[in-house]
Amino acid sequence: MMAQPPYRKPFTLYIQSKIQSGLRFCSEIWFRQGTLILGRYHIQQRLGRGNYGVAYLCKDQHTGQPCVLKRISPLKGSKSRSRWIYDQETNMLGRLNHLGIPTLLEPFTYRQHLSFTMQYMEGENLATLLFHKNCTYTELESLQLISKLLEVIGYIHSVGVVHRDISLTNVIVAGDMVKLIDWGLARDLRGVTPNENDLEPLEIEGGHASENVLRRRLHRSSDFYAIGHLLLFLLYSTYTEDKNASTAKNMGWDEELNIHPHTKRLLRCLLEMEQPFGQAQDIILEIQRILQSLTDSD
Template identity: 30%
Template sequence: MWWKRLSEKSFDLAVEQFIAEHPHFTFQTFLGYGSYGRAYLIEASSSKQQYVLKCLRPKHRRHQKTIDKFKQEIHILQQLPLPYVPSIHTTGAIQGIPFYIMDYINGQTFEQLIFQDGAKFTVAQSLAITKQLLAQIIAIHKHGIVHRDLRIPNILLVNQQLHIIDFGLATTFKPNIDLATIDNPKQAPNHISDLYFIGHFLLFLLYSNYEPRSQKEQAWQHELHLPMDVQNFLERLLWIQEPFTSTLEALQSIPH
Protein backbone atom coordinates (compact mmCIF):
# COMPACT_ATOMS: atom_id res chain seq x y z
CA MET A 1 0.00 0.00 0.00
CA TRP A 2 1.28 3.49 -0.89
CA TRP A 3 0.51 4.86 2.58
CA LYS A 4 2.90 2.38 4.17
CA ARG A 5 5.76 3.56 1.97
CA LEU A 6 5.17 7.31 1.99
CA SER A 7 7.97 9.05 3.88
CA GLU A 8 8.10 12.79 4.45
CA LYS A 9 10.96 13.14 1.97
CA SER A 10 9.07 11.29 -0.75
CA PHE A 11 5.99 13.35 0.03
CA ASP A 12 8.05 16.51 -0.52
CA LEU A 13 8.73 15.21 -4.01
CA ALA A 14 5.01 14.54 -4.45
CA VAL A 15 4.29 18.16 -3.55
CA GLU A 16 6.87 19.39 -6.06
CA GLN A 17 5.33 17.14 -8.72
CA PHE A 18 1.85 18.39 -7.87
CA ILE A 19 2.96 22.02 -8.31
CA ALA A 20 4.77 21.14 -11.54
CA GLU A 21 1.46 19.81 -12.89
CA HIS A 22 -0.25 23.13 -12.14
CA PRO A 23 1.36 25.81 -14.34
CA HIS A 24 -0.23 28.63 -12.36
CA PHE A 25 2.43 28.09 -9.69
CA THR A 26 6.12 27.29 -9.45
CA PHE A 27 7.71 25.49 -6.50
CA GLN A 28 10.24 27.57 -4.53
CA THR A 29 11.41 25.78 -1.39
CA PHE A 30 10.47 23.76 1.67
CA LEU A 31 9.84 26.14 4.58
CA GLY A 32 9.65 23.80 7.54
CA TYR A 33 7.33 21.68 9.62
CA GLY A 34 5.56 21.59 12.96
CA SER A 35 3.83 18.92 14.97
CA TYR A 36 1.05 18.46 12.44
CA GLY A 37 1.91 20.26 9.22
CA ARG A 38 4.56 20.84 6.57
CA ALA A 39 4.88 24.12 4.67
CA TYR A 40 6.26 24.97 1.24
CA LEU A 41 6.86 28.29 -0.50
CA ILE A 42 5.33 28.55 -3.97
CA GLU A 43 5.04 31.43 -6.43
CA ALA A 44 2.30 32.48 -8.84
CA SER A 45 3.73 32.18 -12.35
CA SER A 46 2.10 35.35 -13.69
CA SER A 47 2.18 37.81 -10.77
CA LYS A 48 5.27 36.38 -9.00
CA GLN A 49 3.33 36.73 -5.76
CA GLN A 50 4.39 34.19 -3.15
CA TYR A 51 2.13 31.82 -1.24
CA VAL A 52 2.46 29.04 1.30
CA LEU A 53 1.20 25.55 0.66
CA LYS A 54 0.55 23.89 4.01
CA CYS A 55 -0.36 20.23 4.26
CA LEU A 56 -0.83 17.63 6.93
CA ARG A 57 2.30 15.65 7.74
CA PRO A 58 2.17 12.21 6.07
CA LYS A 59 2.56 10.40 9.39
CA HIS A 60 -0.87 11.70 10.40
CA ARG A 61 -2.64 10.70 7.19
CA ARG A 62 -4.54 7.85 8.87
CA HIS A 63 -5.36 9.70 12.10
CA GLN A 64 -8.89 10.94 11.57
CA LYS A 65 -8.85 13.16 14.67
CA THR A 66 -5.75 14.98 13.38
CA ILE A 67 -7.23 15.24 9.90
CA ASP A 68 -10.38 16.77 11.37
CA LYS A 69 -8.25 19.24 13.34
CA PHE A 70 -6.38 20.25 10.18
CA LYS A 71 -9.66 20.78 8.35
CA GLN A 72 -10.89 22.84 11.30
CA GLU A 73 -7.84 25.08 10.91
CA ILE A 74 -8.85 25.67 7.29
CA HIS A 75 -12.42 26.44 8.35
CA ILE A 76 -11.22 28.88 11.03
CA LEU A 77 -8.95 30.79 8.66
CA GLN A 78 -11.82 31.07 6.18
CA GLN A 79 -13.84 32.79 8.91
CA LEU A 80 -11.21 35.46 9.57
CA PRO A 81 -11.19 38.08 6.80
CA LEU A 82 -8.64 40.17 8.68
CA PRO A 83 -5.64 41.98 7.12
CA TYR A 84 -3.19 40.55 9.66
CA VAL A 85 -4.29 36.92 9.26
CA PRO A 86 -3.27 35.00 6.10
CA SER A 87 -6.12 34.38 3.66
CA ILE A 88 -6.78 30.94 2.17
CA HIS A 89 -6.99 30.78 -1.63
CA THR A 90 -7.22 27.07 -2.46
CA THR A 91 -7.79 23.77 -0.70
CA GLY A 92 -7.32 20.22 -1.92
CA ALA A 93 -5.48 16.95 -1.37
CA ILE A 94 -2.20 15.45 -2.56
CA GLN A 95 -2.19 11.65 -2.48
CA GLY A 96 -5.12 11.82 -0.10
CA ILE A 97 -3.39 14.26 2.27
CA PRO A 98 -5.25 17.59 2.73
CA PHE A 99 -3.57 20.91 1.98
CA TYR A 100 -4.40 24.56 1.58
CA ILE A 101 -2.69 27.50 -0.11
CA MET A 102 -2.58 30.78 1.80
CA ASP A 103 -0.86 34.16 1.68
CA TYR A 104 2.85 34.22 2.42
CA ILE A 105 3.65 36.79 5.12
CA ASN A 106 7.09 38.14 4.25
CA GLY A 107 8.25 39.30 7.65
CA GLN A 108 10.24 38.21 10.67
CA THR A 109 8.88 36.38 13.65
CA PHE A 110 9.66 37.75 17.09
CA GLU A 111 11.65 34.58 17.68
CA GLN A 112 13.92 35.58 14.77
CA LEU A 113 14.04 39.22 15.83
CA ILE A 114 15.05 38.46 19.41
CA PHE A 115 17.24 35.36 19.11
CA GLN A 116 18.78 35.78 15.63
CA ASP A 117 18.89 39.55 15.14
CA GLY A 118 19.41 40.47 18.78
CA ALA A 119 16.56 43.00 18.74
CA LYS A 120 15.96 44.75 22.06
CA PHE A 121 12.66 46.27 23.14
CA THR A 122 12.22 48.87 25.84
CA VAL A 123 9.31 48.71 28.27
CA ALA A 124 7.46 51.38 26.27
CA GLN A 125 8.06 49.56 22.98
CA SER A 126 7.03 46.23 24.49
CA LEU A 127 3.76 47.68 25.77
CA ALA A 128 3.04 49.35 22.42
CA ILE A 129 3.54 46.05 20.60
CA THR A 130 1.37 44.25 23.16
CA LYS A 131 -1.33 46.90 22.72
CA GLN A 132 -1.40 46.29 18.97
CA LEU A 133 -1.55 42.53 19.52
CA LEU A 134 -4.42 42.83 22.01
CA ALA A 135 -6.40 44.94 19.53
CA GLN A 136 -5.93 42.27 16.87
CA ILE A 137 -6.93 39.47 19.22
CA ILE A 138 -10.10 41.34 20.19
CA ALA A 139 -11.15 41.27 16.53
CA ILE A 140 -10.37 37.54 16.31
CA HIS A 141 -12.43 36.90 19.44
CA LYS A 142 -15.31 38.88 17.93
CA HIS A 143 -15.28 36.35 15.08
CA GLY A 144 -15.73 33.60 17.68
CA ILE A 145 -12.17 32.23 17.52
CA VAL A 146 -9.46 31.69 20.16
CA HIS A 147 -5.90 31.28 18.81
CA ARG A 148 -4.37 29.41 21.80
CA ASP A 149 -0.78 29.52 20.49
CA LEU A 150 0.34 33.15 20.55
CA ARG A 151 4.03 32.36 20.90
CA ILE A 152 6.94 34.36 19.47
CA PRO A 153 7.31 32.05 16.40
CA ASN A 154 3.67 32.73 15.47
CA ILE A 155 3.70 36.53 15.58
CA LEU A 156 5.45 38.37 12.75
CA LEU A 157 6.47 41.97 12.28
CA VAL A 158 6.03 43.48 8.82
CA ASN A 159 6.67 47.22 8.44
CA GLN A 160 5.87 47.79 12.14
CA GLN A 161 2.58 45.89 11.78
CA LEU A 162 1.94 42.59 13.53
CA HIS A 163 0.67 39.50 11.70
CA ILE A 164 -0.58 36.32 13.34
CA ILE A 165 -0.02 32.87 11.84
CA ASP A 166 -0.48 29.18 12.69
CA PHE A 167 -4.06 28.59 13.79
CA GLY A 168 -3.46 24.86 14.23
CA LEU A 169 -4.49 24.94 17.91
CA ALA A 170 -7.28 27.48 17.47
CA THR A 171 -10.81 26.65 18.54
CA THR A 172 -14.27 28.13 18.86
CA PHE A 173 -14.62 30.79 21.54
CA LYS A 174 -16.79 29.62 24.42
CA PRO A 175 -18.16 32.47 26.55
CA ASN A 176 -19.40 32.23 30.12
CA ILE A 177 -16.88 29.62 31.27
CA ASP A 178 -16.47 29.35 35.03
CA LEU A 179 -12.81 30.23 35.54
CA ALA A 180 -12.64 27.84 38.48
CA THR A 181 -13.14 24.96 36.05
CA ILE A 182 -10.07 25.86 33.95
CA ASP A 183 -7.16 23.56 34.81
CA ASN A 184 -4.71 24.72 32.12
CA PRO A 185 -4.94 28.35 30.96
CA LYS A 186 -3.02 27.49 27.78
CA GLN A 187 -5.87 25.27 26.59
CA ALA A 188 -8.83 27.37 27.75
CA PRO A 189 -11.34 27.92 24.91
CA ASN A 190 -11.84 31.57 25.84
CA HIS A 191 -9.88 34.79 26.32
CA ILE A 192 -7.88 33.33 29.23
CA SER A 193 -5.71 31.25 26.88
CA ASP A 194 -4.80 34.08 24.53
CA LEU A 195 -4.12 36.50 27.39
CA TYR A 196 -1.91 33.92 29.11
CA PHE A 197 0.16 33.51 25.93
CA ILE A 198 0.29 37.29 25.45
CA GLY A 199 1.69 37.55 28.97
CA HIS A 200 4.56 35.23 28.05
CA PHE A 201 5.00 37.05 24.72
CA LEU A 202 5.36 40.33 26.63
CA LEU A 203 7.92 38.72 28.95
CA PHE A 204 10.04 37.73 25.94
CA LEU A 205 9.96 41.34 24.73
CA LEU A 206 10.94 42.68 28.13
CA TYR A 207 13.72 40.14 28.63
CA SER A 208 15.23 41.10 25.26
CA ASN A 209 16.58 44.20 26.99
CA TYR A 210 17.61 42.44 30.21
CA GLU A 211 21.23 42.39 31.36
CA PRO A 212 21.86 39.85 34.17
CA ARG A 213 23.32 41.39 37.30
CA SER A 214 24.21 38.11 38.98
CA GLN A 215 24.63 34.44 38.08
CA LYS A 216 21.75 33.46 40.32
CA GLU A 217 18.47 33.12 38.45
CA GLN A 218 15.51 34.83 40.06
CA ALA A 219 11.82 35.29 39.35
CA TRP A 220 11.06 37.76 36.56
CA GLN A 221 9.51 40.17 39.08
CA HIS A 222 12.95 40.54 40.69
CA GLU A 223 15.09 40.41 37.55
CA LEU A 224 13.23 42.90 35.38
CA HIS A 225 12.60 45.65 37.97
CA LEU A 226 9.45 46.76 36.20
CA PRO A 227 7.21 49.66 37.21
CA MET A 228 4.57 48.31 39.57
CA ASP A 229 1.68 48.96 37.16
CA VAL A 230 3.48 46.94 34.45
CA GLN A 231 4.21 44.11 36.88
CA ASN A 232 0.58 44.03 38.01
CA PHE A 233 -0.61 44.02 34.40
CA LEU A 234 1.66 41.08 33.60
CA GLU A 235 0.59 39.14 36.67
CA ARG A 236 -3.06 39.49 35.66
CA LEU A 237 -2.25 38.19 32.17
CA LEU A 238 -0.36 35.26 33.70
CA TRP A 239 -3.02 34.27 36.24
CA ILE A 240 -0.84 35.25 39.19
CA GLN A 241 -3.32 37.93 40.15
CA GLU A 242 -7.05 38.06 39.38
CA PRO A 243 -7.33 37.52 35.60
CA PHE A 244 -8.94 39.97 33.21
CA THR A 245 -12.59 39.31 32.43
CA SER A 246 -12.02 39.95 28.71
CA THR A 247 -9.38 40.88 26.18
CA LEU A 248 -10.98 44.31 25.95
CA GLU A 249 -10.45 44.85 29.68
CA ALA A 250 -6.79 43.87 29.25
CA LEU A 251 -6.40 46.38 26.42
CA GLN A 252 -8.05 49.13 28.46
CA SER A 253 -5.81 48.28 31.44
CA ILE A 254 -2.47 48.35 29.64
CA PRO A 255 -0.10 50.78 31.41
CA HIS A 256 0.76 54.02 29.62
Protein backbone atom coordinates in the same frame (compact mmCIF):
# COMPACT_ATOMS: atom_id res chain seq x y z
CA MET B 1 0.23 -17.39 27.60
CA MET B 2 3.91 -16.93 26.95
CA ALA B 3 5.13 -13.41 27.62
CA GLN B 4 6.51 -11.40 24.74
CA PRO B 5 10.30 -11.19 24.59
CA PRO B 6 11.44 -7.85 26.08
CA TYR B 7 12.88 -6.75 22.73
CA ARG B 8 9.63 -7.27 20.80
CA LYS B 9 7.86 -4.00 21.67
CA PRO B 10 10.88 -1.69 21.15
CA PHE B 11 11.64 -3.47 17.86
CA THR B 12 8.03 -3.06 16.68
CA LEU B 13 8.06 0.63 17.56
CA TYR B 14 11.37 0.99 15.73
CA ILE B 15 9.92 -0.58 12.58
CA GLN B 16 6.81 1.61 12.81
CA SER B 17 8.92 4.75 13.15
CA LYS B 18 10.97 3.72 10.10
CA ILE B 19 7.80 3.16 8.08
CA GLN B 20 6.46 6.57 9.12
CA SER B 21 9.79 8.19 8.22
CA GLY B 22 9.67 6.49 4.84
CA LEU B 23 6.14 7.69 4.19
CA ARG B 24 7.10 11.24 5.15
CA PHE B 25 10.10 11.05 2.82
CA CYS B 26 7.88 9.88 -0.06
CA SER B 27 5.48 12.72 0.66
CA GLU B 28 8.30 15.24 0.41
CA ILE B 29 9.12 14.00 -3.10
CA TRP B 30 5.81 15.38 -4.37
CA PHE B 31 6.41 18.74 -2.66
CA ARG B 32 10.12 19.28 -3.26
CA GLN B 33 11.62 22.60 -4.36
CA GLY B 34 10.81 23.46 -7.96
CA THR B 35 7.58 21.44 -8.11
CA LEU B 36 4.57 23.09 -9.72
CA ILE B 37 1.41 22.17 -7.80
CA LEU B 38 -1.92 22.26 -9.71
CA GLY B 39 -0.13 24.10 -12.49
CA ARG B 40 -0.20 27.18 -10.28
CA TYR B 41 1.87 27.01 -7.07
CA HIS B 42 5.61 26.87 -7.69
CA ILE B 43 7.40 25.63 -4.55
CA GLN B 44 10.38 27.80 -3.60
CA GLN B 45 11.39 26.28 -0.27
CA ARG B 46 10.12 24.49 2.82
CA LEU B 47 9.35 26.93 5.61
CA GLY B 48 9.01 24.42 8.43
CA ARG B 49 7.29 21.40 9.92
CA GLY B 50 5.00 21.32 12.94
CA ASN B 51 3.02 18.66 14.76
CA TYR B 52 0.22 18.86 12.22
CA GLY B 53 1.74 19.69 8.87
CA VAL B 54 4.44 21.11 6.62
CA ALA B 55 4.48 24.64 5.19
CA TYR B 56 6.13 25.72 1.93
CA LEU B 57 6.83 29.10 0.42
CA CYS B 58 5.42 29.23 -3.11
CA LYS B 59 4.99 31.65 -5.96
CA ASP B 60 1.45 31.88 -7.31
CA GLN B 61 1.87 31.70 -11.09
CA HIS B 62 -1.56 33.27 -11.60
CA THR B 63 -0.87 36.40 -9.58
CA GLY B 64 2.94 36.51 -9.41
CA GLN B 65 2.65 36.90 -5.63
CA PRO B 66 4.23 34.74 -2.90
CA CYS B 67 1.93 32.47 -0.91
CA VAL B 68 2.17 29.64 1.60
CA LEU B 69 1.13 26.07 0.83
CA LYS B 70 0.38 23.91 3.85
CA ARG B 71 0.16 20.13 3.64
CA ILE B 72 -1.63 18.49 6.57
CA SER B 73 0.59 15.71 7.85
CA PRO B 74 0.13 15.13 11.61
CA LEU B 75 2.90 13.23 13.36
CA LYS B 76 0.25 11.34 15.33
CA GLY B 77 -3.29 10.26 14.56
CA SER B 78 -5.34 8.60 11.84
CA LYS B 79 -6.56 9.75 8.42
CA SER B 80 -9.83 10.82 10.02
CA ARG B 81 -7.89 13.07 12.42
CA SER B 82 -5.98 14.55 9.47
CA ARG B 83 -9.30 15.38 7.82
CA TRP B 84 -10.60 16.88 11.08
CA ILE B 85 -7.48 19.05 11.49
CA TYR B 86 -7.69 20.13 7.85
CA ASP B 87 -11.38 21.07 8.07
CA GLN B 88 -10.80 22.98 11.31
CA GLU B 89 -8.00 25.15 9.93
CA THR B 90 -9.46 25.81 6.47
CA ASN B 91 -12.91 26.61 7.85
CA MET B 92 -11.32 28.92 10.41
CA LEU B 93 -9.22 30.85 7.89
CA GLY B 94 -12.13 30.96 5.48
CA ARG B 95 -14.29 32.98 7.83
CA LEU B 96 -11.69 35.29 9.41
CA ASN B 97 -11.12 38.66 7.76
CA HIS B 98 -8.37 40.82 9.24
CA LEU B 99 -5.19 42.43 7.90
CA GLY B 100 -3.21 40.68 10.63
CA ILE B 101 -4.44 37.21 9.63
CA PRO B 102 -3.52 35.30 6.43
CA THR B 103 -6.31 34.95 3.87
CA LEU B 104 -7.25 31.45 2.73
CA LEU B 105 -6.63 31.15 -1.03
CA GLU B 106 -7.50 27.61 -2.11
CA PRO B 107 -8.16 24.30 -0.33
CA PHE B 108 -7.40 21.17 -2.38
CA THR B 109 -6.15 17.59 -2.35
CA TYR B 110 -2.91 16.86 -4.22
CA ARG B 111 -1.86 13.23 -4.71
CA GLN B 112 -4.06 12.29 -1.75
CA HIS B 113 -2.48 14.96 0.46
CA LEU B 114 -4.88 17.38 2.13
CA SER B 115 -3.47 20.81 1.31
CA PHE B 116 -4.37 24.47 1.07
CA THR B 117 -2.76 27.76 0.13
CA MET B 118 -2.96 31.03 2.02
CA GLN B 119 -1.60 34.54 1.89
CA TYR B 120 2.11 34.93 2.69
CA MET B 121 2.52 37.37 5.57
CA GLU B 122 5.45 39.68 4.94
CA GLY B 123 7.76 40.42 7.86
CA GLU B 124 9.85 38.49 10.37
CA ASN B 125 8.78 36.50 13.39
CA LEU B 126 9.78 37.52 16.90
CA ALA B 127 11.99 34.46 17.37
CA THR B 128 14.16 35.58 14.44
CA LEU B 129 14.21 39.19 15.61
CA LEU B 130 15.14 38.35 19.21
CA PHE B 131 17.50 35.40 18.84
CA HIS B 132 19.07 35.79 15.40
CA LYS B 133 19.05 39.54 14.83
CA ASN B 134 19.49 40.40 18.53
CA CYS B 135 16.77 43.02 18.44
CA THR B 136 15.84 44.60 21.74
CA TYR B 137 12.58 46.09 22.95
CA THR B 138 12.23 48.70 25.66
CA GLU B 139 9.32 48.51 28.06
CA LEU B 140 7.51 51.13 25.99
CA GLU B 141 8.16 49.29 22.71
CA SER B 142 7.20 45.94 24.22
CA LEU B 143 3.85 47.23 25.43
CA GLN B 144 3.15 48.93 22.11
CA LEU B 145 3.80 45.69 20.23
CA ILE B 146 1.61 43.67 22.59
CA SER B 147 -1.18 46.23 22.23
CA LYS B 148 -1.12 45.79 18.44
CA LEU B 149 -1.20 42.02 18.81
CA LEU B 150 -4.17 42.33 21.15
CA GLU B 151 -6.10 44.14 18.42
CA VAL B 152 -5.87 40.92 16.36
CA ILE B 153 -6.77 38.81 19.39
CA GLY B 154 -9.69 41.07 20.22
CA TYR B 155 -11.05 40.59 16.71
CA ILE B 156 -10.88 36.78 16.75
CA HIS B 157 -12.38 36.59 20.24
CA SER B 158 -15.24 38.83 19.12
CA VAL B 159 -16.17 36.26 16.46
CA GLY B 160 -15.82 33.31 18.82
CA VAL B 161 -12.35 32.07 17.91
CA VAL B 162 -9.40 31.31 20.19
CA HIS B 163 -5.87 30.89 18.71
CA ARG B 164 -4.21 28.74 21.42
CA ASP B 165 -0.73 28.90 19.88
CA ILE B 166 0.56 32.44 20.35
CA SER B 167 4.35 32.16 20.38
CA LEU B 168 7.50 33.94 19.20
CA THR B 169 7.49 32.00 15.93
CA ASN B 170 3.83 32.76 15.19
CA VAL B 171 3.92 36.54 15.71
CA ILE B 172 5.11 38.44 12.63
CA VAL B 173 6.35 42.04 12.72
CA ALA B 174 6.29 44.08 9.51
CA GLY B 175 7.00 47.75 10.12
CA ASP B 176 4.21 49.05 12.33
CA MET B 177 2.04 45.99 11.75
CA VAL B 178 1.81 42.90 13.96
CA LYS B 179 0.38 39.73 12.41
CA LEU B 180 -0.57 36.29 13.71
CA ILE B 181 0.01 33.05 11.78
CA ASP B 182 -0.34 29.25 12.21
CA TRP B 183 -4.00 28.59 12.92
CA GLY B 184 -3.72 24.82 13.27
CA LEU B 185 -4.68 24.85 16.96
CA ALA B 186 -7.28 27.63 16.70
CA ARG B 187 -10.82 26.62 17.56
CA ASP B 188 -14.29 28.02 16.93
CA LEU B 189 -16.15 28.27 20.22
CA ARG B 190 -19.50 29.35 18.81
CA GLY B 191 -22.26 27.26 20.30
CA VAL B 192 -19.77 25.38 22.48
CA THR B 193 -19.64 25.61 26.26
CA PRO B 194 -16.56 23.58 27.13
CA ASN B 195 -14.95 23.43 30.51
CA GLU B 196 -12.09 25.91 30.18
CA ASN B 197 -9.62 23.12 31.00
CA ASP B 198 -10.94 20.75 28.31
CA LEU B 199 -8.36 19.57 25.81
CA GLU B 200 -8.64 17.59 22.61
CA PRO B 201 -7.02 14.14 22.13
CA LEU B 202 -3.30 14.28 21.31
CA GLU B 203 -3.33 18.00 22.07
CA ILE B 204 -0.59 18.13 24.71
CA GLU B 205 2.71 16.93 23.31
CA GLY B 206 5.92 17.73 25.13
CA GLY B 207 6.61 20.61 27.48
CA HIS B 208 5.39 21.00 31.04
CA ALA B 209 1.90 19.53 31.35
CA SER B 210 0.43 22.21 33.63
CA GLU B 211 1.65 25.05 31.40
CA ASN B 212 0.35 23.32 28.28
CA VAL B 213 -3.07 23.08 29.91
CA LEU B 214 -3.08 26.86 30.41
CA ARG B 215 -1.91 27.47 26.84
CA ARG B 216 -4.31 25.02 25.17
CA ARG B 217 -7.55 25.60 27.08
CA LEU B 218 -10.62 26.00 24.90
CA HIS B 219 -11.07 29.46 26.37
CA ARG B 220 -9.83 32.93 25.42
CA SER B 221 -7.83 33.07 28.68
CA SER B 222 -5.34 30.69 27.01
CA ASP B 223 -4.41 33.45 24.56
CA PHE B 224 -3.94 35.99 27.36
CA TYR B 225 -1.68 33.58 29.25
CA ALA B 226 0.48 33.08 26.14
CA ILE B 227 0.65 36.85 25.60
CA GLY B 228 2.00 37.23 29.14
CA HIS B 229 4.92 34.94 28.31
CA LEU B 230 5.45 36.76 25.03
CA LEU B 231 5.66 40.08 26.87
CA LEU B 232 8.25 38.62 29.25
CA PHE B 233 10.45 37.59 26.31
CA LEU B 234 10.29 41.12 24.92
CA LEU B 235 11.09 42.74 28.27
CA TYR B 236 14.03 40.41 28.89
CA SER B 237 15.59 41.46 25.57
CA THR B 238 17.03 44.52 27.35
CA TYR B 239 17.79 42.77 30.64
CA THR B 240 21.39 42.72 31.86
CA GLU B 241 22.20 40.31 34.64
CA ASP B 242 23.85 41.76 37.71
CA LYS B 243 26.76 39.35 38.19
CA ASN B 244 27.61 40.93 41.53
CA ALA B 245 24.23 40.17 43.06
CA SER B 246 24.63 37.11 45.26
CA THR B 247 20.90 36.36 45.23
CA ALA B 248 20.42 36.85 41.47
CA LYS B 249 19.89 33.16 40.79
CA ASN B 250 16.96 33.06 43.21
CA MET B 251 15.21 36.13 41.82
CA GLY B 252 12.05 35.93 39.75
CA TRP B 253 11.10 38.13 36.82
CA ASP B 254 9.23 40.57 39.09
CA GLU B 255 12.51 41.25 40.95
CA GLU B 256 14.89 41.09 38.01
CA LEU B 257 13.05 43.35 35.59
CA ASN B 258 13.23 47.08 36.20
CA ILE B 259 9.77 47.95 34.90
CA HIS B 260 6.81 50.09 35.95
CA PRO B 261 4.79 48.64 38.87
CA HIS B 262 1.67 48.66 36.70
CA THR B 263 3.48 46.60 34.06
CA LYS B 264 4.32 44.07 36.75
CA ARG B 265 0.68 43.91 37.76
CA LEU B 266 -0.32 43.55 34.10
CA LEU B 267 2.01 40.56 33.80
CA ARG B 268 0.71 38.97 36.98
CA CYS B 269 -2.85 39.22 35.66
CA LEU B 270 -1.89 37.81 32.24
CA LEU B 271 -0.05 34.93 33.89
CA GLU B 272 -3.01 34.36 36.24
CA MET B 273 -1.02 35.10 39.36
CA GLU B 274 -3.73 37.70 40.09
CA GLN B 275 -7.31 38.11 38.87
CA PRO B 276 -7.05 37.48 35.10
CA PHE B 277 -8.49 39.73 32.41
CA GLY B 278 -11.78 38.85 30.79
CA GLN B 279 -11.55 40.77 27.52
CA ALA B 280 -8.77 41.83 25.16
CA GLN B 281 -10.08 45.40 25.22
CA ASP B 282 -9.57 45.53 28.99
CA ILE B 283 -5.89 44.68 28.50
CA ILE B 284 -5.51 47.26 25.73
CA LEU B 285 -6.97 49.97 27.97
CA GLU B 286 -4.64 48.98 30.81
CA ILE B 287 -1.64 49.11 28.46
CA GLN B 288 -2.72 52.57 27.27
CA ARG B 289 -2.76 53.78 30.88
CA ILE B 290 0.72 52.35 31.48
CA LEU B 291 2.06 53.90 28.27
CA GLN B 292 0.70 57.27 29.37
CA SER B 293 2.44 56.89 32.75
CA LEU B 294 5.73 55.97 31.06
CA THR B 295 5.45 58.94 28.71
CA ASP B 296 4.63 61.36 31.52
CA SER B 297 7.63 60.19 33.55
CA ASP B 298 10.11 60.90 30.71
